[in-house]
Amino acid sequence: MGGADGPPSSPSCACIVRQSDNPRMHLTPRERERLLLAAAADLARRRLARGARLGATEAIALVCDEACEMAWDGIALEDVIERARLVIAPQSLLPGVAGLVPVIEVEALFPWGTTLVHIDAPFGPSPSSSPERPGAVRAVSGDIELAAGAQRRAARLRNTGPRDVWISSHFPLGQVNPAVEVAAADAPGHRGDRASLRGDWHLDLPAGEALLLRAGEEREATVVASGRTDGSAAGGSAAGGSAAGGSAAGGSAAGGRA
Numbered sequence: 001m002g003g004a005d006g007p008p009s010s011p012s013c014a015c016i017v018r019q020s021d022n023p024r025m026h027l028t029p030r031e032r033e034r035l036l037l038a039a040a041a042d043l044a045r046r047r048l049a050r051g052a053r054l055g056a057t058e059a060i061a062l063v064c065d066e067a068c069e070m071a072w073d074g075i076a077l078e079d080v081i082e083r084a085r086l087v088i089a090p091q092s093l094l095p096g097v098a099g100l101v102p103v104i105e106v107e108a109l110f111p112w113g114t115t116l117v118h119i120d121a122p123f124g125p126s127p128s129s130s131p132e133r134p135g136a137v138r139a140v141s142g143d144i145e146l147a148a149g150a151q152r153r154a155a156r157l158r159n160t161g162p163r164d165v166w167i168s169s170h171f172p173l174g175q176v177n178p179a180v181e182v183a184a185a186d187a188p189g190h191r192g193d194r195a196s197l198r199g200d201w202h203l204d205l206p207a208g209e210a211l212l213l214r215a216g217e218e219r220e221a222t223v224v225a226s227g228r229t230d231g232s233a234a235g236g237s238a239a240g241g242s243a244a245g246g247s248a249a250g251g252s253a254a255g256g257r258a
Helices: 029-049 056-072 077-084
Strands: 103-110 113-120 152-159 165-168 180-184 201-203 210-213 218-225
Touching: 029 056, 056 077, 056 103, 056 113, 077 103, 077 113, 152 210
Parallel strands: none
Antiparallel strands: 103 113, 152 180, 152 218, 165 210, 201 218
């Protein structure tokens, strides 16, 4: 401030802010990815703070964020990798996460430059036989009856063609390869007559399985009704393929599956 009689003195320092025509902050792709990683890591920290377990996405983000921050502080690469494995305790993860993420890699900025940080087994080893491993099948106790209450009967199948034919589990027998003769086993006078098994019948097999008929082979099998049995599916169709055992919608030659 100036004297009482003189002009005011100029301030000791001044901050000048100039408004730009475009006040938005411009970030490089790498900077945007780093901020997105930090946001996901913050989500992981908040979940851990309230006792919730982490899924694979936020767990990976937290490990990567910690590795990047340690690199920023100039910690040696070997120490960064070792400490990164201790960021999240195994009991803080959802079942199966450790087996789902065997390796984490992140490009971290050290004082001397960018380095790829490779962290193997970031959440500890995951036994391959663990029931919580990714893709594990959890079977319920007891037996499940397939097509419970559906009508069943014995059928006789005979391959008259020169090549093997597969018949898949849920393909209608009225539309199989014409080289395959289908008849009810209790109707010996109707060999080759598909009308003896009218309606939508298919092999009584679990889904995805198939029956193989070798060339010239005849065998009996149990069939099950999957729909109407009033003759609407009787007689077969041209979609069944060629009589010489060529490819068919319900069975294919040379061992191919329907």
